[in-house]
Structure formats: structure tokens, C-alpha cells
Amino acid sequence: MEIIMSVLIGLLFMAAVYLMLSKSLIRIIIGTGLLSHGAHLLLLTMGGLSGDAPPVVADGVSVADYADPLPQALILTAIVISFAVTSFFLVLAYRAYQELGTDNMDLLRGTEDHE
Amino acid sequence: MSNLLLFPIIIPLIFATVLMIFPKNLKMQRWIAVIGAASTFVAGLFLLAKVQSDGVQAVTLGSWPAPFGISMVSDMLSVLLVLSSSLITLFVVVYSYSTIGIKREQSYYYPAVLFLMTGVNGAFTTGDIFNLFVFVEVLLMASYALIVHGGEKPQLRESIKYLLVNIISSALFVAAVAFLYSVTGTLNMADLAVKIPEIEATGILTVIAVMFLVVFGFKAAIFPLYFWLPGSYHAPPVPILALFGALLTKVGVYAIMRTYTLFFTMNIGFTHELLAIIAILTILAGCVGALAYFDVKKIIIYNIIIAVGVILFGVSQMNEAGIEGSIFYLIHDMLIKAALFFLVGIVAVLFGTTNLRKMGGLIKTYPVLGWSYLVAAFGLAGIPPLSGFPGKLLIVQGGFEGPQFWGSIVILATSLIVLLSVVRIFIYAFWGEPVETVPLKKSSYYQMFTPTVVLVAITVFFGVGAELFMPFISGAGEVLLNPSIYIDAVLKE
Amino acid sequence: MRTNDVMLQTATKVVTFIILLFAVHIFFAGHYTPGGGFVGGLLTTSAIVLLMLAFDMNTVRKILPINYVVMTAVGLLLAVGTAAASIVFDVPFFTHAYDYFDLPLLGETSLHSAMLFDAGVYLVVVGVTMTIIQTIGEDE
Numbered sequence: 001m002e003i004i005m006s007v008l009i010g011l012l013f014m015a016a017v018y019l020m021l022s023k024s025l026i027r028i029i030i031g032t033g034l035l036s037h038g039a040h041l042l043l044l045t046m047g048g049l050s051g052d053a054p055p056v057v058a059d060g061v062s063v064a065d066y067a068d069p070l071p072q073a074l075i076l077t078a079i080v081i082s083f084a085v086t087s088f089f090l091v092l093a094y095r096a097y098q099e100l101g102t103d104n105m106d107l108l109r110g111t112e113d114h115e
Numbered sequence: 116m117s118n119l120l121l122f123p124i125i126i127p128l129i130f131a132t133v134l135m136i137f138p139k140n141l142k143m144q145r146w147i148a149v150i151g152a153a154s155t156f157v158a159g160l161f162l163l164a165k166v167q168s169d170g171v172q173a174v175t176l177g178s179w180p181a182p183f184g185i186s187m188v189s190d191m192l193s194v195l196l197v198l199s200s201s202l203i204t205l206f207v208v209v210y211s212y213s214t215i216g217i218k219r220e221q222s223y224y225y226p227a228v229l230f231l232m233t234g235v236n237g238a239f240t241t242g243d244i245f246n247l248f249v250f251v252e253v254l255l256m257a258s259y260a261l262i263v264h265g266g267e268k269p270q271l272r273e274s275i276k277y278l279l280v281n282i283i284s285s286a287l288f289v290a291a292v293a294f295l296y297s298v299t300g301t302l303n304m305a306d307l308a309v310k311i312p313e314i315e316a317t318g319i320l321t322v323i324a325v326m327f328l329v330v331f332g333f334k335a336a337i338f339p340l341y342f343w344l345p346g347s348y349h350a351p352p353v354p355i356l357a358l359f360g361a362l363l364t365k366v367g368v369y370a371i372m373r374t375y376t377l378f379f380t381m382n383i384g385f386t387h388e389l390l391a392i393i394a395i396l397t398i399l400a401g402c403v404g405a406l407a408y409f410d411v412k413k414i415i416i417y418n419i420i421i422a423v424g425v426i427l428f429g430v431s432q433m434n435e436a437g438i439e440g441s442i443f444y445l446i447h448d449m450l451i452k453a454a455l456f457f458l459v460g461i462v463a464v465l466f467g468t469t470n471l472r473k474m475g476g477l478i479k480t481y482p483v484l485g486w487s488y489l490v491a492a493f494g495l496a497g498i499p500p501l502s503g504f505p506g507k508l509l510i511v512q513g514g515f516e517g518p519q520f521w522g523s524i525v526i527l528a529t530s531l532i533v534l535l536s537v538v539r540i541f542i543y544a545f546w547g548e549p550v551e552t553v554p555l556k557k558s559s560y561y562q563m564f565t566p567t568v569v570l571v572a573i574t575v576f577f578g579v580g581a582e583l584f585m586p587f588i589s590g591a592g593e594v595l596l597n598p599s600i601y602i603d604a605v606l607k608e
Numbered sequence: 609m610r611t612n613d614v615m616l617q618t619a620t621k622v623v624t625f626i627i628l629l630f631a632v633h634i635f636f637a638g639h640y641t642p643g644g645g646f647v648g649g650l651l652t653t654s655a656i657v658l659l660m661l662a663f664d665m666n667t668v669r670k671i672l673p674i675n676y677v678v679m680t681a682v683g684l685l686l687a688v689g690t691a692a693a694s695i696v697f698d699v700p701f702f703t704h705a706y707d708y709f710d711l712p713l714l715g716e717t718s719l720h721s722a723m724l725f726d727a728g729v730y731l732v733v734v735g736v737t738m739t740i741i742q743t744i745g746e747d748e
Contacts, residue, residue: 081285099266
């Protein structure tokens, strides 16, 4: 299971890097989304995938069978944060597109009074 | 157990929330913002007294036992940083009255500043590495809102890059936390300090330490990760720039300082030497930028990078003089950068441009402004008895006592470049042929100038009265050099 | 651009209430099982967004005359206030309190201070998400 997860995380990171290197702003935003998904999965995998029972105390479950609650809590927090950041990024990209009239990163380079 | 240490985090949060309810009422916005910042500062003072008398304060949220819950820890270093950041926020709020513009003030400017303060104070106080991530994200969210605040074209363009860099570094942060958790099984900083020396596989820990250096390096703008800083910081108006320049990079510096003294100490020969080399390269890169530009904002922005290098070099030496010097220089740099940005902001308003070549002769019309700028510039370069001197002296001494004596020589040499870069502003803007200035109402000039000159006076006092502050500084250094004090305070509640 | 989507509008009139009820269910389920303020808030938002898609923004604003920024602020105050109440009782921040009560109709129910916090989270999530969506959707 860990092997599959590692491959998946690697694929996500790869796709994220590819997308973020493109010129279009919307592809970059999708890339950042994939990047944070990869990081969250990494967190889940590195926390250990053992334990089938949900981490809520129940009768007849031995301690070893519970899943580790900490990575789950961390991922939830990280997901909320990346949700907020991504939505902010979308708003920003939209405003920038309206104001600057382009979503091409090549045209967003430098400042007007280039020294 | 004492909830007092949470007050500098909760107070700005509550004030910011209240401010969100009535954005259009200018008078209320200003007053409540300034009361919020001031009461945070006062809470910080109480906390300082408490830490001074009772030692390191710790509280674990939700009454969980220590390594399982989220610990908040306030040692001398974090209290001092919370105090200085609260002080700077207070000044920035007052300075904003006449510089930021009513339109911005009425669209959630003050709440964003106070949210930023919440994040910064939280990052300085937390004792849990993941909670550090959360607070860093809080302050970053506030900084995203501030950097694009007003929505001018350059701001929109630069904030996209700023956002992208920070999203990538946040993803790396989560990845680094994942690795650390899988190796140690804990994320509580005090618990990490206990567990890490017991782990024999130092190789993987060294890798993780370097990953964290990259993550915090993005925030702190170390070489070669500083590339985003000059462009992004140049875009927003001066009060926001002062806030960013004084506080944001310092959070990264603090995080490196904390992690590299508390628990990433298993392979000092590699990690700390790497840190020292990077610090020196950071200084050199900053110097090149500071000399290359003819833009007043850019010159001071590159001086942020230089200061980050100087502070981190002191940390990398891991001896008493180096660490104490870093702490002193860190606080000095927060204050002096805010003061310099304020001054440069006034100069830019007076000339209506940030280009040095279009300035000149201001000393005839605004002599007090000129001389206070000179004092601040000398303070930045570290001319005795001003506030840059004691810190730099200790860092240089630490370098000579430690393994990288050549670093101290670089720091001494680059002090001259720092001096040159800031005095250049003085020469071009204040001396020479007078250039016509933008007419400015006396009252709004004094509204800008009063907080500035008070802040400059505080930095002078911080330098001249260094002897007064040294007990606090060495108290902070003691905790960094003896992690056992920190560990005992958290785990043996 | 706006077409008269009879099917979407008719379906929305029913589905919105189902989603809202489900949001309430999820919110209270968060007490012991997966769910809670965050998911409940997102569901509520999705219901409102569905309304906006089916009708248009001004109609929805007439139905729900809410200032979402104020809603966020109130939610934050509620959440922070609940957490900060522990300061009054001199226990560490975020310490929760709960007890069992016999309520009419519901029988024995456990009431938990964390639920107030969760209600704050719910308001914040709805407020923030709706603010974002309104910012983008305002100029068509």
C-alpha cells in the first residue's frame, strides 16, 4: 500500500510541477491544488497506514487497531488552509485578468519603470 | 499553567473580528485598531514581567497532557519578539492614518493588519511545529490580503508571484512535517528535543533539517530563495511595506533560530556550517542589490536580506556571543527597518517618486527629517553607540570564537557597504540641488513624522541603553543554548 | 445570457431544502461521528450557490439579505469567545465542558461547549465561501 501511495504522490507532484511551469494562470492554480493534494497524501502515508478502526473509542477494539488520528487531524487542517488559499488565488487571478487583461505569466514580468 | 501568554494572540484576533463588522466607519476603525494594537503591547509587557520572574511559561491547549495537545510556550525570546512586533504594529497603524488613503482604510485594512499581528504573535509563541505552520498560514493569508490591498496594477501582478512562492513553500512545509512525524512520531517541539537525540539515524534527520531550512528560508528570504522578495515588497504602499519588512521575514528567521537550536542539533558540523555559508552568501547577495538600485524602497528592501544573513550567521555559530548577538540584532532590525521604511515613505511622498535620481536638497526644507534619517541610517550600519552596534559586535565576536571566523570578516566588511547604500539616499535626497517637492499640509506631514521620529528615538534608546536590555537578551540566549530549560517547562507541568 | 431554466428552477426549489436539511444533519452528526461545522457550512453554501445558479444573484440577495462579512465576523467571535471562556474559568484555552441533560422531546442529550465553537466555524465557513463567490460572481 505504501508503495502505491508513494507512486501516486510522485505522480501528483510531477503533474503539479508540470502545470506550474506553464504560462497560463489557470493551469498554475490547478497545479498548486495538485501540489497540496500530494503533500496531504504524503502526510497521510508518512503517518502510517496501519489500523482499520476509526480513531473513536469503541468496545472490542484493541489499541493497535485504531488508525493514528494525528495525521488525519493535520490533513484536515491543511486541507482547510489550502482550500482558503486556492479560493483566494482564484479571486486574485480573476481580478488580475480583469485589470491587466492577460493571464499569460510571460506578460506579467517586471515593472513598468524597469531600471 | 497560565493563559496570560495567549493574550497577545487573542486580543488582536478579537479586535480584528470586531472591526470587520463596520468597515465604513473611519473614526471607529482607527480608534479600535490603535486600542487593539496598544492593548496587545500592554499584554506583552505583563507577559514579559511574568516570564522574567517565573521563567518559561507554557500552556497546553484543551487541558491535554503536554506532548499530545498543542503547546504554546513563551520563553524570553518569544516574549521579546512579541513585544517588538506589537510595538511596530502600533506604530504602523498610527502611521497609516495619513499615508494609506481613506479608500483602503474603509476596505478592511485595519482588520488585515490585526490578523497579521495575530499570526505573527502566534508563530512566535507556539511550541508545536504543525501549529507553527497554521499560524504562518494565518499571517500569510493576512499578508496576501494586504499585498494586493487597493488592487493597483503592479500590486496585482506582484501578488500573484508572492502567492505562488508561498503556496509552494507551504506544500513543502507540510511535506517536511510529514517526514519529521514519520521519523520521530511527535510534533511537539519540546518532545522533539527529547526524542531526536535518541534516534541513531542522523542521516535522515539531517535531510529533514535541511528541508526545514528550505521551507523557512523561503519565508526568511535567504540565499538563493530571496528572489521573490524585492519585487513583491516593492508593490504595496509604504505602511504595508514597513509591516512586511519588519515582521514577515523575521518569522522565518525566528523559526530557523528555534528549530536549529532546540532540536536540529544532531549534526551541527553539517547543518550549521551550511547555515553559516548560506548566511554569508545572503549578505553578499543583499549587498549587490542594495548598491545596484536607485530606488529608495528597493535599497532598504535589499537591506532586509542583508540583515537576515547577519542574524542567521550569529545563530549558526551556536555559542553564547553569537546567539545573544543574533537576538539583539533581530530586535534591533525589526525596529530600525520599520523606522527606515517610515522615513523613506515620507521622502517618497514629498518628492512624489521613489527614484533617487529625481530627488535632492530636502535638508533645506525638512532639516529634522534629514537628521533623523541619518541617525536611523547610522543605526542600521551599526555605528556605536546606536542600536546596530552591540548586536553586530556580539555576532562578530561569536564568529571569531566559532569555526567560521571568515564570516565575521565578511560581516565587518559589508557593514561599510550597508552604510554606503543608506547614506547614498541621504546624499541624493537631502543634499544637492533642491528639487521641487509636492506641497504637503503641515498637519498631515506631522501625522506621518511623529510616529517615525518616536520610533527612531526608541531605536536610539535601544542602542544607547543596551546595558539595560542585556539581562533580557542573555536570558533569551540562555534558553536557546540550554534546551533543557525549555523542555522542562513544557513537559513537566 | 440568462435563460429560463424551468427544469433547473423547479428542481432547485425542492433540492435546496433537502441540502439544507442534510447540512443540519451533518452539523449535528459531527458531535460523535464524521461531520461538523466545516462540512455543514460547505453544504449550506452549495445550497445557496445552487439557488444562485438557478435564479440569479439579485433574487437570492432578496431572499437572503445577509452581509456575509458580518456573518464571518460573528462566527469568529462565537468561536473565539467559546474558546476564550476557558480563561474565565482559569483552565487552559480551548478546554471544553460537557454534560448530559434531560430535554423535553429529545430525551437525554449531551450538550457540549464544542458545539458552540462548531457553530462559529459553520458561520465562518458559510460567510467566507459566500464572500468569495459573490466577489467573483458579481460582475457578469
